Amino acid sequence: MTYTMIDTYENDTYYIRFTHDFINLFKQYCSGGSYVTILYRLFGLLPQDFYHYLSKEYNATFQPNPYVKRHIRVQFKNKSDAIKYANEIDKRIKYFVDRGDFK
Numbered sequence: 001m002t003y004t005m006i007d008t009y010e011n012d013t014y015y016i017r018f019t020h021d022f023i024n025l026f027k028q029y030c031s032g033g034s035y036v037t038i039l040y041r042l043f044g045l046l047p048q049d050f051y052h053y054l055s056k057e058y059n060a061t062f063q064p065n066p067y068v069k070r071h072i073r074v075q076f077k078n079k080s081d082a083i084k085y086a087n088e089i090d091k092r093i094k095y096f097v098d099r100g101d102f103k
Contacts, residue, residue: 003093004086006079013061013075014082016089025093025102042092058085 003022006014018035026038040050054060054074059081065071076082096102 001083001086001090003090006082006086009073009075011075013077014079015073015075016082016086022093025097039089042089054085058082060085 001019003019003025005017005019007017008014023035026035030038040047043050043053045053051060051062051072051074055062058076059078060074060076062072062074065073076085
């Protein structure tokens, strides 16, 4: 994975983190906002639809973030689901990079 990596929360679930390559590619588009909004655009979905999609396609579960107010944590019970999702993110970003959209 080039743009994402898998890590674990304290409750033994898995989540997706962004790599430095991801941050460097998208920092010009996310001044003062969350990088998660990039994912909505990559998948072409509204936020609420995006989260339903994650649940259905990748078995994602959600819980309030205990550290950041008004933020939901996306988590995966199975590492294989997290890897599948991370690979899809990387595939979509690579498509746009190869197409020359980030010059």
